[in-house]
Amino acid sequence: MKKDRIEEIAELLDKRGKLTLNQLDTYFPDVSQMTLRRDLLQLEQAGRIIRVRGGAMSVKEVQKVSSEPYAKKTAMHTDEKIRIAQKAASLIEENCSLFIDGGTTAMCLAKELPDINIHVFTNGLAVAIELAQKKNLNVTMLGGQVMKENLSTASPVAKSYFENTNFELAIISASAFTPENGFSCGSMVEADLLKMTRQKAKAMYMMLDSSKIGKIMPHTFARLEDIDVLITDDEFPADLKEEFLKRDIVVM
Amino acid sequence: MKKDRIEEIAELLDKRGKLTLNQLDTYFPDVSQMTLRRDLLQLEQAGRIIRVRGGAMSVKEVQKVSSEPYAKKTAMHTDEKIRIAQKAASLIEENCSLFIDGGTTAMCLAKELPDINIHVFTNGLAVAIELAQKKNLNVTMLGGQVMKENLSTASPVAKSYFENTNFELAIISASAFTPENGFSCGSMVEADLLKMTRQKAKAMYMMLDSSKIGKIMPHTFARLEDIDVLITDDEFPADLKEEFLKRDIVVM
DNA sequence: CTTTTCCATGTAAGATATTAACACAGATGT
DNA sequence: ACATCTGTGTTAATATCTTACATGGAAAAG
Numbered sequence A, B: 001m002k003k004d005r006i007e008e009i010a011e012l013l014d015k016r017g018k019l020t021l022n023q024l025d026t027y028f029p030d031v032s033q034m035t036l037r038r039d040l041l042q043l044e045q046a047g048r049i050i051r052v053r054g055g056a057m058s059v060k061e062v063q064k065v066s067s068e069p070y071a072k073k074t075a076m077h078t079d080e081k082i083r084i085a086q087k088a089a090s091l092i093e094e095n096c097s098l099f100i101d102g103g104t105t106a107m108c109l110a111k112e113l114p115d116i117n118i119h120v121f122t123n124g125l126a127v128a129i130e131l132a133q134k135k136n137l138n139v140t141m142l143g144g145q146v147m148k149e150n151l152s153t154a155s156p157v158a159k160s161y162f163e164n165t166n167f168e169l170a171i172i173s174a175s176a177f178t179p180e181n182g183f184s185c186g187s188m189v190e191a192d193l194l195k196m197t198r199q200k201a202k203a204m205y206m207m208l209d210s211s212k213i214g215k216i217m218p219h220t221f222a223r224l225e226d227i228d229v230l231i232t233d234d235e236f237p238a239d240l241k242e243e244f245l246k247r248d249i250v251v252m
Numbered sequence C: 001c002t003t004t005t006c007c008a009t010g011t012a013a014g015a016t017a018t019t020a021a022c023a024c025a026g027a028t029g030t
Numbered sequence D: 001a002c003a004t005c006t007g008t009g010t011t012a013a014t015a016t017c018t019t020a021c022a023t024g025g026a027a028a029a030g
Helices: A002-016 A021-027 A033-045 A059-067 A069-073 A078-090 A104-112 A125-132 A158-162 A188-200 A238-246 B002-016 B021-027 B033-045 B059-065 B068-075 B078-090 B104-112 B125-132 B158-162 B188-200 B238-246
Strands: A018-020 A049-052 A055-058 A097-100 A119-122 A138-141 A144-147 A169-173 A176-178 A182-185 A203-207 A219-222 A229-231 B018-020 B049-052 B055-058 B097-100 B119-122 B138-141 B144-147 B169-173 B176-178 B182-185 B203-207 B219-222 B229-231
Touching: A002 A018, A002 A021, A002 A033, A002 A055, A018 A021, A021 A033, A021 A055, A033 A049, A033 A055, A049 B049, A078 A104, A078 A203, A078 A229, A097 A104, A104 A125, A104 A169, A104 A203, A119 A125, A125 A138, A125 B125, A125 B144, A144 A188, A144 B125, A158 A188, A169 A188, A182 A188, A188 A219, B002 B018, B002 B021, B002 B033, B002 B055, B018 B021, B021 B033, B021 B055, B033 B049, B033 B055, B078 B104, B078 B203, B078 B229, B097 B104, B104 B125, B104 B169, B104 B203, B119 B125, B125 B138, B144 B188, B158 B188, B169 B188, B182 B188, B188 B219
Parallel strands: A097 A119, A097 A169, A119 A138, A169 A203, A203 A229, B097 B119, B097 B169, B119 B138, B169 B203, B203 B229
Antiparallel strands: A018 A055, A049 A055, A138 B144, A144 B138, A176 A182, A182 A219, B018 B055, B049 B055, B176 B182, B182 B219
């Protein structure tokens, strides 16, 4: 039957990542290449695979491809970010309600989050889309003017949102940190939003990869003592770590 | 220089999603196809693009496609949608302020919109991201709970947004239409939002591809006489067209 | 200042993959 | 039993891709 075969092809491709027509042909010796081609065409139109010269590849495979070698050029320090995100994700429990910002570290976190029953608020467009893939997870997007650099929203209006929303936990990342200037970012409205987040949330976890240390951005939104947990990588300077521990902030 | 060209190709692909070699050739008339091929090969090895028969596509584009439930809709009736979107885009003038919904037709419109100084409000995540690519255009995302089926937001809270915002024009699309039941969609909160949009906007343009005609969805958000312009395709039934014209609605 | 080497590029032939066009058989509905 | 449709196969025509080799100019070596 046609449907079954198409389904089987899709599964094969998901497993193998990529297949040539000849490989497919050996899997399905009882139909012609032309038929397989037509099947692939259908799968492509359904958005499930990408046809490439010689065969096809699964969309999932493409996503893998995109995350690894590409990462190094576009977004730097991705490996650290992923590890930080994994640590952060491990802290999240079912049935909680949390805020995640819209930065790239937050995006990594979104990918690492388990598909369990939690409610997530975010101001990141890409983060929201990523989270929308998860069936058990509930996402609320904060509205506002879209900042093109980082695909996040922020606007004074966004504040009105917070009036009726509650979350226990805010997990955010900063663009820059120094002990003197605290955690800072480049946009005032964003800083505003994050400050408000701090007030709303019972606890605040900060994701900070060590490349951000020593940098200063125009708008500080939290000081060292405002956070409850600092999630960072192994390069994090020991003396700085002391500063956090002194204030009873968990560093991991 | 080679590097620059490769970079340029990558950017082009990110914007256009997909390009054939011939298209690339017209963009870079001073190098041979073979060179462009080699460039694409390099980009592929860097994981930034996927080479497909005839050309290449950006990894980002693929990731969009992979938003699966969304992808299925995206794939359907695309040609009509693009043509409708082009018509709609041609109606938009500089310095105006408009609302676009989050549906797939709206997504096509987002792609067709010229990069001029306009302000767009939307409740579609993908639409917002698409529009954020344009430098001169201003985007505001409406917040709310994210509906996973169509990557749009809608929630009673969203209404509060509208209190301080103004736009002249709303260009929206319906999931279903019959003369008796008007324009309808599947979600109550979404219908609510669109009704409110109607009140806020001076004019409402409706994009409706003919495949939607005769279908009924649970929640009507506008009746035939509520709209000012109907943008549709060539398959639109003549008798129905009469109904609109009778009410002084422009049909195009 | 020359010579060498290397790299980006161009050309064209040959290999490969894809589409298009037509044909056929079995299923489905009238 | 007839028409129709859908899935399939076959082949030729077309389009695309790769390979191999040639060229020219810039950087490196002499």
